[in-house]
Amino acid sequence: MNLSARLRTAVARGHVRVTASALGPWQSAVVRIGFSFTWLLFLVREWPHRRELYGPDGPWNWDMAARLIDGNRAFTALVWSDSVVWFEIVYTLAIVSSALLLLGWRTRTMSVLFMIGVLSLQNRSIFVGDGGDNLVHLMAMYLVLTRCGRVWSLDARRAAREAERERPPRDTTGVVLWAVTGSALLWAQLFTDARLFLTADGPLPGLGWATVLWGLWIVQAGWWFVRRHAPGEPRAVLDALANVAHNGALLVIMAEVCLLYASAGWYKIQGSRWQDGTALYYPLHLDYFSPWPALADVLAGSGTLVMVLTYGTVIAQVAFPFTLLNRRVKNAMLVLLMLEHLGIAVLLGLPFFSLAAIAADAVFLPTNFLRWAGARLGRARGRVTARAVRLPGQRARESDAESPAGTLVRPRTLRE
Template sequence: MSTVPLQRLARFVCATRAPYQAALFRIGLAAVIAAFLLREWPYRRVLFGDRSPLSYDMALTLIEEEGTFTVLSWWGGQLWFEIVYSATILAALAVMLGWRTRTMTVLLMVGVMSLENRNTLVGDGGDNIIRIMVIYLVFTRCAQVWSLDARRARAADARGTELAADRTGVILWWVMGALLFWAFGIPQETGWPVLLWCLWVVHGLWYSVNRHLPRHEMRSLLDDCASLVHNAAMLVIAAQVCLIYSTAGWYKIQGLRWQEGSALHYALHLDYFTPWPGLSIAVAANAALVLVLTYLTVMAQVAFPFTLASRKMKNVLLAVMIAEHLGIAVLLGIPFLSLIMVVCDAVFLPTALLMKAGAWSKRLPRIRSHRTPAPPTPPQQPVAPELAESITRSN
C-alpha cells in the first residue's frame, strides 16, 4: 500500500494554515478588548471591582456555584482589582502589537476571564464571545506575520543568530513561573492551574529545544505539533462562528416578528437601543426597508455556514455580514458585540486580500515620502581663492 497519500495528508495537517487570518484575528480581538476596558474605565469598579452591587462574598458564592475561574476571588480590595484591570489592558496592547505573544496571550486570557467572571450578571452576548475566543487565541500561532515577534525573528535570521538565545524571553518565563508558584503552588487537582502550568512547561520545553537542539528531530516534532494545534484552533474558531450564526438564524425563524418581517421595526423603537433617535425613526418609517433588512438578516445568518464550500458566495455573504454588524453597531448602539463578530468574520477573509492589504500598508511610508519630498539642498558656491586665503590668515 502506497504511503504517498498519508505523507501528503501529514504535510497538509502539520503546516501552519491561515497565518494572516490568525494575525488579523489577534490584532482585532486584542483591540476590541483594550477598547472595551478603556471605555469602561470610569465605571470599572462598579462593574467588576470592589464597588460592584454584587459584593465580594456574593461573587465568591456565585463563582463556586458556577465553577468559574477568576483571580479576583483571591482578594476583594481595590488595589488588587486595579492591578488586574491595568495588567489586562497592557496585555491586550502587547498582543495587538505581537510582543512576546505566547506569554501575553495567556496573560490576556487570565485577565479577561477574571474580569468577566467577577460579575457575569452585567455581560451580554459580546462578553460571552470574547471569553470563548480569547481562550482559542492562546492555541494559535498568531504572531508569525504582522507582529514584533516576527520582526525580531527576521532580524535574527538576517544576522545568522539563533532566535532562542533571548534573555528577555528567559527572564519573562522565570517570572511567570514564580507567579504561578506563588498563586497556585503545585496543583493537586485538574483545572485552570494545571492548564497554566502545562502552558508554562511547554514554553520552557520549546525554548530548550530551540536553544540546544536547533537541528534535531525534536525541533521538527514540536513545530509540527504547534502547527497541528494551531490548525485545530483555527478550525474550532470557524466552527464556533458558524454555530453562532446558525443558532441565531434558526431561533429567529421561530419568532413570529421575524416571520412577518417586523422585528427590526420594534427593535428600533426601544429607548435603550436608539443611540441616534433621528436615524432610528427614519429607518423604522420605511416599511419596505425594514422588511428587507429583517429577512436579509435571517437569510444571511442561516445560509452562512452552507456557503463556505463556494469561495465566491462565501466572500459575498461575508461582506453582507460585516455590513450588517456595522449597521447594528450604529443603529442599535451595540458596538462591541458587532466589532467582535466582525473580528471573528475576518477568519474567513481570503488570504490574497490580506496579503495585498499587508503589502499596501508597507508602501504607505514610501507613498507619503514621495508625495512630500524633502526640499532640495541649495548648491554650494565655490569660494574664491583670495577669500579663502584671507580666512586662513584670520584663523
C-alpha cells in the same frame, strides 16, 4: 492507482499539510488583532466605570462572586483577594496584555495573559456581558493555542532578524518574562485563596486551571530549551505539534463562527418576532438602543426596508455555513455580514459586539485579499516613515530642490 492507494496518498498529503505548516497565518493574525483591539477599546472606554462593572463598587459584590466561583469552578483572578489594589492591578494588566497582543509582542505569553484578563473580568461579574463578550471569552481561550504572531507582529519582525544569524541570540527578555510569570503563578498558588485546582472542573472536565497554567508555563520553558540547545529533530517535533494545535484551534474557530450563525438564524426562523418584522422594529424605538433617534425613525418608517433587513438577516445567517462550499459566494456573504454588523454598531449602539463579530468573521477572509491589504498598509507606513525621518535642515532646502526643468527633485531620506 487503486482506491486504497489514492486514499493513502490523500491521507499522507493531509498529514504533511497539517503538521508541516501553520495554516492561515494572515487569518489568525487578523483574529488576534481584532479581538485584542476590541477588548482593549472596551477596557479603556469603561475605565471610569470599572469598579462598578467588575470591582468592589458593583452590585455583584466579592462574596457573591466567590460563592459563584465555588460552584461553577470558573476562573477569575479577582476572587484571589478583595483588595481594591489587587483589582486595579488585574484591570491594568488586562489593558497592557491586550495592547501588547495587538502589537504582537511575545504573543505566546501575551495570549495567555490576555485570556487570564478576559476570564478574570468576565467571570467576576457574569451579568454585565452580552453576545460580544461571550465571543471574546471563547476566542481568548482559542488564541492561546494558535501561532497568531507569524505575520503582522513584532515577533515576526524579530524572527526575521534572527533568521539572518547563524545562532539564535540570547533571549534575555523572554527568560525574564518567563521567570516573572512563573513567580506570580507560584505566589497565587501558595499564598492566595486562588482556587487553582489541579484536578477539578476547569477548561475541560477533570482538568483544573492550575494544570493548564502550569502546563503552559512548562511548555514555554521546553520550547526555549529545544530552540536554544536542540535545533534538530526535537525542534522539528515541537514545530509539528505546535502546527497541529494551531490548525486545530483555527478549525474550531471556524466551526464556532458557523455554529454561531446557524444557531442564531434557525432560532430566528422559529420566532414570530422575526416573521412579522417586529424584532427589528421595536429595538429601533428604544432609547437604550437608539444612539441616533432621527436615523432610527427614518429606517423604522419604511415597512419595506424593515422587511428586507429582517428577512435578509435571517437568510444570511442560515445560509452562511453552506456558502463555504463556494469561494465567491462565501466572500460576497462575508461582505454582507460585516455590513450588517456595522449597521448594528451604528443603529443600535453596540460597537463592541459588532467589532467582536467582525473579528470572528475575518477568519474566513481570503488570503490574497489579506496579503494585498498588508502590502498596501506596509507601503503607506513606509511613505509616512520616509516623510517623518528627514535629514537636519531638509525642510528648509525643499524649496530649493527644484530642477531646471521645473520638476521637484525628491528629497533623500535617512532610509536611502
